[in-house]
Amino acid sequence: MTTFEIYKRRRRYISQSTRIILISVGLGAIGGCSTLPAAGPTSAQIRRAETKDNQTGFQIVDIDAATTARLAIHGATTTPLATLDEVGRTDTLGPGDTLSIGIFEVGVTLFTRGNGAAAQSSFTPSASGTDLTVRVDSSGNVQLPYVGRVSVVGKTPGQVERTIEQGMIGLSQRPQVVVAVKTNAFNVFYVSGDIRTPGRFELGLPRERLLDAIARAGGTTNQPNDMIVRVTRSARSAETRLSEINASGDQNIALLPGDRIELFNRPRTFLVFGATEKVSQVAFGASSLSLAEAMARIGGPSERTADPAAVYLFRYDTSLGAEPKPIVYRLNMIRADSYFLSQRVEMQDKDVIYVSSAAANAPGKMTQIIGQLFTPLALARSLTQ
Template sequence: MKNTPSRLVKSVALVAAVSVLAACGLPRLGPNKREIFAGSVMNEGDAFIVSVNDRVTRATSVVPALGFSNEFKNAGVLGSDVIRPGDTLGLTVWENVDDPLLGGSGTGGSGPAILEEVQVDGSGFVFVPYAGRIKAAGNTPEAVRRIITSKLSDATPDPQVEVRRVAGDGSTVSVVGGVGTQGVFAIERPTRTLSAMLARAGGISIKPEIAQITVTRGGKNGKVWFQDLYKHPELDIALRGGDRILVEEDTRAFTALGATGTQSRMPFETQTLSAVEAIAQVGGLLTTSADPTGVFIFRNEPADIANKVLGRTDLIGAQRMVYVLDLTEPNGMFMARDFAVRDDDLLYVTEAPFTQWDKTIAALTGTLGAADAVATTAGTGG
């Protein structure tokens, strides 16, 4: 008779546990496959669910189109270091006399005279002491050197003159972002193209695989992958005064959720990213809980691609698409290798059915253990 309360308590606890599990469910990572498929347009949902095959991978393989317009590519290389209004020149003058006109900075005043910044005015002229106003715009630094030398020869014997262009407001470009040295650089003979100017700025300081170069000229922008400058020589454009060059990392990213090693927003590490690479990047599938038949890519697909994937022509505007990958199929890994992940995609891996079953057993075992303790206490009290 003393066992009756114990059995009663256990029965009541079991019924209560099953009722709670049935009513509230168990903790889980997200929807299961059945629930995802229930949201299909075929089931009066709002998303098209598509199994990935060769045709789908071809239709969805869209890589960001980066490049320069013909206006950028057809601009010819600037002439040989031609000076323009707004340029800044540096002048150094050596005089072969003990008492130089320009006042050298060496011992006894016999060192060279250095004029660090001589601005070319709007009319294209510069002023040099004892040489007067000299036409610089339209000439090369070498031509200006000869003119100044000729002018100074009337005042001092055998002057030696050096003329160089430095950063200023004329034929210069600004380079910012992920480069070795940010700043304003003059367009000179060795730095008249984009790749040469990047080298002048110390090269890029970010991963080449995801580096993007943006050039702004006259209110228009062009953008290319850094590596394409060397793969496609026509993209190594000639520079123009006032160009702005920005070097930055690719900003694309995808989100990983579900039974994966990492659940977070992940940046692209390469120009193109396949589903297999995306899975590997987040640490792979969880071997203890992931369902390899339930790998999903959620995406808002442009209408032209959605129509192509679905074999239709009537869809207008972005469409909610869910692409399904089954890694257990004979060609499942190949499909995942060929399917391209795109910016803002959501990679979601469902839990295997046994995972929920294990959770149910664990929950019931824990509940029954608690019930047994209650029953023992009740029996003892009786």
């Protein structure tokens, strides 16, 4: 066989292979467009999923004027910290407090009468009176010489003064008692978490409020929109975002002894999928965010692959009842009024935005695939000619 005959046979083989591949690809293109790579379901596929194999029971709701009235930005609608607010005092004594008790007498005094009594007591006689330092025990009592056990828990220093004076009647001439808190271990609150100076702080006589306490602890270095404030009082606790606490609002509760304040970072985010420039998780970065602002942050629908008439907001909605319901809100960005409506829809934490791929993308993708398949064949054919 000559070289020319070998060359002709090779060309016939390549031509036959090319025709076979063309036929195979053409047949695949007729019935296989739905299996082409895609960023997610098309609008038609989402509509079909609502009525077929809908395991979560989601519903598709168009964003219109009626829907927007329910989804509009209203600001903070709940005040969870306000449920902890109650009347209380910060001037009473409790276990662990260290008290300074001054006792003043006239004439022959009880505490200086006889060296034996003075030597056996934990007090210091002076020209003007006697100073004692005592600690409130776990039962809320203090032990005083001659007077005995005195219950001070839940009482103010003034009430304890009168109690001690009553106990000294008949033992001393016109006794006068002054009680002061030397070390405060009961009227305190605690601040922990993402705060500059965590620790234990004493409560002043005027009832301090929550924002005052956070300021005393140095505040936080993070954005208030991302910070959660949790207050635990006795066996109850509640939390809200720091940005939702106003100085004059009912969430700026007055503190009580033993309150524990925790601050931790929990940014609100939404997720982006589908025909956009990038699948991502995006932080709110503000106290409130509208759907229009969220779309702008992700760069909007892709001009090359997206169907702007099919932008979906996936959400477990709690505005329709006590139990969260899976709702898919559909926004048609081809309509001009949708840009007004989307400005009023408030984003919620962990919302999912999905931009559907355009159905017209399938033929274009098939053309790209065919071109990629035949580029090597064309190159081989040119080399054999």
